[in-house]
Amino acid sequence: MTPLLEICGLHVEVEGREILRGLDLEIPLGETHAVMGPNGSGKSTLAHVIAGREGYEITKGIIRYGGEDVSELEPEERARKGVFLAFQYPVEIPGVNNTYFLKAAVNEIRKHRGQPELDAVDFLSLMRDRVKLLDFDEDLIKRPVNEGFSGGEKKRNEILQMTVLEPTLAVLDETDSGLDIDALRIVAEGVNRMRSPERSFLVITHYQRLLNHIVPDRVHVLQEGRIVESGGSGLALRLEAEGYGKAAAVTA
Amino acid sequence: MPEPQRTLGAAEVEQLVEREYAYGFVTDIETEVVPPGLSEDVIRLISEKKEEPQWLLDWRLRAYEMWQGMTEPDWAKVSYPKIDYDAISYYAAPKSAVEDGPKSLDDIDPELRRTYEKLGIPLVEQQRLAGVAVDAVFDSVSVATTFKEKLAELGVIFCSFSEAVKEHPELVRKYLGTVVPHTDNFFASLNSAVFSDGSFVYVPKGVRCPMELSTYFRINASETGQFERTLIIADEGSYVSYLEGCTAPMRDENQLHAAVVELVALEDARIKYSTVQNWYPGDKNGVGGIYNFVTKRGKCAGARSHISWTQVETGSAITWKYPSCILLGDESIGEFYSVALTANRQQADTGTKMIHIGRNTKSTIISKGISAGHGQNTYRGQVKVLPGASNARNFSQCDSLLIGPDSGAHTVPYIDVANPEAQLEHEASTSRIGEDQLFYCRQRGIDPEEAVSLIVNGFARDVLSELPMEFAVEAQKLLGVSLEGAVG
Numbered sequence: 001m002t003p004l005l006e007i008c009g010l011h012v013e014v015e016g017r018e019i020l021r022g023l024d025l026e027i028p029l030g031e032t033h034a035v036m037g038p039n040g041s042g043k044s045t046l047a048h049v050i051a052g053r054e055g056y057e058i059t060k061g062i063i064r065y066g067g068e069d070v071s072e073l074e075p076e077e078r079a080r081k082g083v084f085l086a087f088q089y090p091v092e093i094p095g096v097n098n099t100y101f102l103k104a105a106v107n108e109i110r111k112h113r114g115q116p117e118l119d120a121v122d123f124l125s126l127m128r129d130r131v132k133l134l135d136f137d138e139d140l141i142k143r144p145v146n147e148g149f150s151g152g153e154k155k156r157n158e159i160l161q162m163t164v165l166e167p168t169l170a171v172l173d174e175t176d177s178g179l180d181i182d183a184l185r186i187v188a189e190g191v192n193r194m195r196s197p198e199r200s201f202l203v204i205t206h207y208q209r210l211l212n213h214i215v216p217d218r219v220h221v222l223q224e225g226r227i228v229e230s231g232g233s234g235l236a237l238r239l240e241a242e243g244y245g246k247a248a249a250v251t252a
Numbered sequence: 253m254p255e256p257q258r259t260l261g262a263a264e265v266e267q268l269v270e271r272e273y274a275y276g277f278v279t280d281i282e283t284e285v286v287p288p289g290l291s292e293d294v295i296r297l298i299s300e301k302k303e304e305p306q307w308l309l310d311w312r313l314r315a316y317e318m319w320q321g322m323t324e325p326d327w328a329k330v331s332y333p334k335i336d337y338d339a340i341s342y343y344a345a346p347k348s349a350v351e352d353g354p355k356s357l358d359d360i361d362p363e364l365r366r367t368y369e370k371l372g373i374p375l376v377e378q379q380r381l382a383g384v385a386v387d388a389v390f391d392s393v394s395v396a397t398t399f400k401e402k403l404a405e406l407g408v409i410f411c412s413f414s415e416a417v418k419e420h421p422e423l424v425r426k427y428l429g430t431v432v433p434h435t436d437n438f439f440a441s442l443n444s445a446v447f448s449d450g451s452f453v454y455v456p457k458g459v460r461c462p463m464e465l466s467t468y469f470r471i472n473a474s475e476t477g478q479f480e481r482t483l484i485i486a487d488e489g490s491y492v493s494y495l496e497g498c499t500a501p502m503r504d505e506n507q508l509h510a511a512v513v514e515l516v517a518l519e520d521a522r523i524k525y526s527t528v529q530n531w532y533p534g535d536k537n538g539v540g541g542i543y544n545f546v547t548k549r550g551k552c553a554g555a556r557s558h559i560s561w562t563q564v565e566t567g568s569a570i571t572w573k574y575p576s577c578i579l580l581g582d583e584s585i586g587e588f589y590s591v592a593l594t595a596n597r598q599q600a601d602t603g604t605k606m607i608h609i610g611r612n613t614k615s616t617i618i619s620k621g622i623s624a625g626h627g628q629n630t631y632r633g634q635v636k637v638l639p640g641a642s643n644a645r646n647f648s649q650c651d652s653l654l655i656g657p658d659s660g661a662h663t664v665p666y667i668d669v670a671n672p673e674a675q676l677e678h679e680a681s682t683s684r685i686g687e688d689q690l691f692y693c694r695q696r697g698i699d700p701e702e703a704v705s706l707i708v709n710g711f712a713r714d715v716l717s718e719l720p721m722e723f724a725v726e727a728q729k730l731l732g733v734s735l736e737g738a739v740g
Contacts, residue, residue, distance in 0.1 A: 051691075051695050053691050053695075054687070054691070055687075074694070075691060075694040075695050076694040076695075076697050076698060076699060076700070079694065079695055079696055079697035080697045084695075085695050087692065087695075090692070091686075091688050091689050091691075091692040092689075093689055093692070093693070093706070093707055093710055094710055094711060095709070095710030095711055095712070095713035095714070096706055096707065096709070096710030096713075101693075101696075101706065102696075104698055104702065104706065105693075105696035105697050105698055108696075108697040108698050108699070108702070109697040112697070144710065145710075161696065165696070165697075
């Protein structure tokens with residue numbers, strides 16, 4: 001079976017500097033993979049290039065999603081095909097109500113899938129339902145998008161958006177950064193509840209601790225723009241104990 | 253470490269803010285136009301056409317005399333070639349509307365009716381906007397006013413200015429020029445000399461006007477100016493909410509619109525005045541468009557009176573307007589909520605004056621300026637507290653949103669306080685639509701154009717929420733439309 005996400009020999013430049021240098025990665029549908037790596041290894045670049053952010057130039061290689069080359073697609077086109085990025089630094093959009101924003105997103109996606117748009121009443125009840133499911137404060141849905149949110153609230157809001165948008169591929173970019181242990185658990189539970197044979201996750205993180213809560217099927221080590229080692233969930237524990245230096249040495 | 257913030261480049265902005273003006277058509281209708289140029293004779297002619305009493309003609313002539321000795325103000329941060337006041341025609345009216353005098357709604361020229369339908373303003377009482385009474389002003393004359401009879405049952409007078417001069421001369425004479433005198437400023441004096449029509453509202457004591465009153469201004473004829481005058485009087489304990497909208501055809505020439513609006517709120521009265529201004533803004537290169545040089549002022553004459561100005565300014569090549577409040581009555585309240593959007597080569601210099609005279613007076617100023625393309629947006633506002641205005645309070649907030657590297661935002665607050673008990677607060681901010689905000693929206697599946705409109709509307713939310721509900725949606729769409737890109 002074709003993997004949901006298939007990245008082959010990917011080279012990416014940001015502002016003229018090569019960040020990814022021949023990255024290979026495959027994620028089959030229904031699996032959760034973790035990419036771990038030290039600072040500056042290219043983790044966030046990987047997340048952004050999958051989502052199609054401008055300024056991340058693919059100089060070589062290919063990104064296939066659902067068997068289709070998506071390297072040239074606009075970010076919104078990828079989103080409508082089911083790609084979701086939980087941002088490491090979620091952006092504030094002052095004055096735009098969280099519910100209104102998410103409704104615009106959901107309806108845009110539904111429109112492109114030929115589904116009828118949800119009206120305000122239906123959507124609000126969907127939001128309420130998801131907020132309850134995630135055990136979030138209902139206040140969150142009335143506030144402007146991320147405006148004045150604490151770091152933890154912003155991350156939770158990303159998970160709420162993911163839960164409402166129901167993507168096929170969710171990329172979590174250092175979702176654990178800046179979270180205390182309770183917030184981490186809540187976020188992880190939100191993700192685990194979403195795991196299904198119809199959905200894949202790419203969990204990008206610096207630390208192993210998130211992977212205690214979201215146990216991945218596979219772990220990949222990213223270093224200097226390449227995957228240098230792959231293994232089962234035990235690999236994360238070994239990295240925690242030995243540090244990233246060892247992993248690099250193995251392949252050197 | 254957060255991503256370095258990339259701002260949007262000129263080309264990207266161009267695509268996002270390229271605008272299509274939806275109301276640029278011309279109505280083909282036989283029009284009576286007075287030859288260009290301004291003189292005493294022209295003023296006499298206008299007055300005669302309107303069958304005005306002598307006192308009003310005299311007032312016009314005094315204003316004209318005054319105006320001749322005045323110079324055009326040059327302190328605003330706008331630039332435009334010198335206006336040739338002798339090249340403008342000061343009166344234009346569709347023949348069908350003037351020949352037989354005022355008509356019932358059923359007798360309006362079908363061409364005019366179609367024009368207003370195209371603009372989304374049905375001149376029929378049982379239509380969609382059933383809760384809104386409309387006075388339709390076409391070039392220099394009012395062509396129809398809806399719901400007049402229904403409002404009259406409550407004693408509310410809502411009619412064209414010309415009609416008010418005929419039917420209610422005592423009210424017009426009592427209040428005309430009491431807020432904006434004929435000597436006030438260059439454009440107000442010009443208006444006083446040549447004003448042709450506009451709306452008149454009187455709400456009697458203790459009456460809460462049951463529907464929104466609105467005037468829709470349409471410039472159609474070329475090489476003419478529009479000089480309307482609006483006068484609204486809210487008697488003791490009354491309430492009225494009034495809204496004006498305006499559009500004009502697309503033309504390469506600039507056209508002058510110099511209006512005057514006067515509001516009078518007596519004891520315990522409240523006037524809510526909203527504007528959705530969408531005059532033709534000119535093309536991408538700044539060719540054509542309306543010069544919107546307007547004087548608007550309200551007088552909170554009685555104790556506890558309350559005047560709110562809300563404006564959404566998206567059109568015009570140049571906007572020069574400062575809707576102001578004279579807070580004369582003790583405990584009176586003045587408010588100014590403004591969104592001004594300038595795209596392409598548009599320039600806006602707008603703000604307010606809050607003059608605190610009475611004791612315990614309060615004012616609030618919320619100004620949101622959005623500049624895109626080469627748009628220039630200036631907030632200019634004055635808060636003045638006179639010696640007798642004990643315990644006066646003002647809160648001002650001026651926020652600017654920049655889209656693209658070539659746009660400009662400027663804030664010029666003047667604060668003048670002569671009473672030690674006054675409390676004033678001023679907050680200001682400038683921000684940009686970042687590439688990160690756009691990417692965030694797009695990653696959620698939202699089109700870039702839709703994303704810009706979303707961000708802009710969010711920025712303007714505090715002001716939009718002040719608009720009457722019937723028009724908030726309209727205004728929101730207008731901010732969206734104005735920034736819509738060429739699809740591609």
